[in-house]
Amino acid sequence: MNRVVIKIGTNLLTRADGSLNLEFLEKISSEVKRLHMNDVETVIVTSGAVAAGRGELKLNRADPETLHEKQALAAVGQSNLMQKYYKYFSLENKVVIAQVLLTPHDFENLDTLQNTHNVLKLLLAKKVVPIVNENDVTATDELKYMANDRLAARVANLVGADSLILLTDVDGLFEEEPHKNPKAKIVKTVDKRNLKKYFEMAGAASDGGHGGMRTKLEAAKISECEVFIANGLGKNVLAKIVLKDENPGTVLR
Numbered sequence: 001m002n003r004v005v006i007k008i009g010t011n012l013l014t015r016a017d018g019s020l021n022l023e024f025l026e027k028i029s030s031e032v033k034r035l036h037m038n039d040v041e042t043v044i045v046t047s048g049a050v051a052a053g054r055g056e057l058k059l060n061r062a063d064p065e066t067l068h069e070k071q072a073l074a075a076v077g078q079s080n081l082m083q084k085y086y087k088y089f090s091l092e093n094k095v096v097i098a099q100v101l102l103t104p105h106d107f108e109n110l111d112t113l114q115n116t117h118n119v120l121k122l123l124l125a126k127k128v129v130p131i132v133n134e135n136d137v138t139a140t141d142e143l144k145y146m147a148n149d150r151l152a153a154r155v156a157n158l159v160g161a162d163s164l165i166l167l168t169d170v171d172g173l174f175e176e177e178p179h180k181n182p183k184a185k186i187v188k189t190v191d192k193r194n195l196k197k198y199f200e201m202a203g204a205a206s207d208g209g210h211g212g213m214r215t216k217l218e219a220a221k222i223s224e225c226e227v228f229i230a231n232g233l234g235k236n237v238l239a240k241i242v243l244k245d246e247n248p249g250t251v252l253r
């Protein structure tokens with residue numbers, strides 16, 4: 001694989017108390033460094049801005065929030081999030097990063113799409129890792145539906161990625177709902193033409209907040225490359241997928 005897009009979910013980036021999970025950022029930055037050293041161009045799509053904003057303002061996740069409140073939290077949290085990415089990627093691992101904030105509209109307008117494409121290609125050619133998030137302040141629907149999985153699929157198509165890797169805090173796509181059957185097994189390979197039954201399952205299952213399987217299935221549906229769903233906490237998860245051709249979770253192709 002020469003070019004990959006990696007999406008990192010909120011559950012991996014934040015702790016139960018709302019603070020950013022710095023150990024995870026440290027782990028993932030050294031994993032990306034390894035890809036970098038193997039000349040794999042990498043784009044990261046990150047969530048976590050809203051959660052980081054909550055942490056910063058010491059707000060409780062259980063308190064109901066309006067869309068505008070979430071957008072304001074993202075504005076607070078995004079800079080905090082990028083500061084941490086800068087610390088672990090740029091300062092500690094010498095991997096230069098760039099902040100890229102996009103909205104769904106950017107993919108619908110030919111000019112903005114072309115500009116985004118050109119800039120991402122230029123950054124990758126310079127061995128910079130773009131850290132993409134939605135521009136939550138101006139976006140509405142996507143933020144409401146927690147759809148960085150979909151954003152990541154669009155980015156993967158735009159840069160012509162070989163793989164899209166959706167990192168989450170579960171091991172992959174389950175054959176049955178794991179809440180109902182704790183012995184439910186991971187599905188190793190899914191044919192993208194047969195997503196219907198998984199959509200039906202995901203529709204019935206509660207999303208548990210961020211990182212639900214429905215948006216991952218949607219990402220698989222719209223992406224033109226193979227999609228991995230894997231546990232971001234797993235050891236060397238990126239090297240396994242990208243450098244060793246292994247499948248630690250589920251692959252949809």
Ligand code: GLU
Nearest residue numbers: 047048049050146147148
């Ligand atoms: N863009 C949102 C954030 O950074 C998250 C969207 C999602 O989790 O899919 O907080």
